[in-house]
Amino acid sequence: MLAAGKEGAEQMHPQRCLVMFAKYPAPGKVKTRLSPHFPEEMIVRLYRAFIEDLLARLAHGDYEFRFAYHPPDREEDFRRDFGDNYTYLPQTGGQLGEKMAGAFRACFAEGFREVVLIGSDSPDLPREIIGEAFGKLSDHGAVLGPADDGGYYLIGFRREAFTARVFTGITWGGRDVAAKTLAILAWEEKQVHILPVWRDIDEPADLAALIAAGRKRDFTGSRTMACLHDYGLIAPA
Numbered sequence: 001m002l003a004a005g006k007e008g009a010e011q012m013h014p015q016r017c018l019v020m021f022a023k024y025p026a027p028g029k030v031k032t033r034l035s036p037h038f039p040e041e042m043i044v045r046l047y048r049a050f051i052e053d054l055l056a057r058l059a060h061g062d063y064e065f066r067f068a069y070h071p072p073d074r075e076e077d078f079r080r081d082f083g084d085n086y087t088y089l090p091q092t093g094g095q096l097g098e099k100m101a102g103a104f105r106a107c108f109a110e111g112f113r114e115v116v117l118i119g120s121d122s123p124d125l126p127r128e129i130i131g132e133a134f135g136k137l138s139d140h141g142a143v144l145g146p147a148d149d150g151g152y153y154l155i156g157f158r159r160e161a162f163t164a165r166v167f168t169g170i171t172w173g174g175r176d177v178a179a180k181t182l183a184i185l186a187w188e189e190k191q192v193h194i195l196p197v198w199r200d201i202d203e204p205a206d207l208a209a210l211i212a213a214g215r216k217r218d219f220t221g222s223r224t225m226a227c228l229h230d231y232g233l234i235a236p237a
Helices: 040-058 072-082 098-111 127-136 177-187 204-214 223-230
Strands: 016-023 066-072 089-091 114-118 143-145 152-158 193-195
Touching: 016 040, 016 089, 016 098, 040 072, 040 098, 040 223, 066 072, 066 177, 072 089, 114 127, 127 143, 127 152, 127 193, 143 177, 152 177, 177 193, 204 223
Parallel strands: 016 066, 016 114, 066 089, 143 193
Antiparallel strands: 114 152, 143 152
16 A cells, blocks of 8 residues: 655554545635635635645654545546645545545455544644544544534544444534434444544634634644735734
């Protein structure tokens, strides 16, 4: 297997895989809830910055990394824009749930024992949370990272505990996604570790919270914060 970013990386755990879901940054296709409030040019650049910041922060660790991209016919565009140093995995299936289930199945079929999946809407997600997720999968069947909007930013499974039922019968984008997912896992008697609540960036208020938090952490020098500064959302220091 081609490992992502092995140069200078930590010693990899061969049975662990982190998967990041991302859409290609194209006008009208990403962060659509921001569209009524900001120029489309800014939204596309901002989402691209989200991806770049997450790659810089999380693609190199003690795990294999998979860049799960959509749409499937834009692999060359992803490679051109984000580089050839990653193992790219097309998202397959119709609804989001099918795509996530497919990614888990593909990674378990590769031989991984622990798989953690994240989205690309939380550009300041700390590496410590990824470490906690994998650490807890050593004695839990599943991990879930609830988002402050009622969804979740992370889900992970140990291979023998994986269940695709958590990806069916759920209205994605609703405020009860995390609660419904936890209810399904409880019904299936899976032992779940719940990670700290984190933020997805979907609305202008989310950007305001990100800016406020970013000023207090090492996220100040990120591409995301630079984009927000360039478009006047962050006042000069």
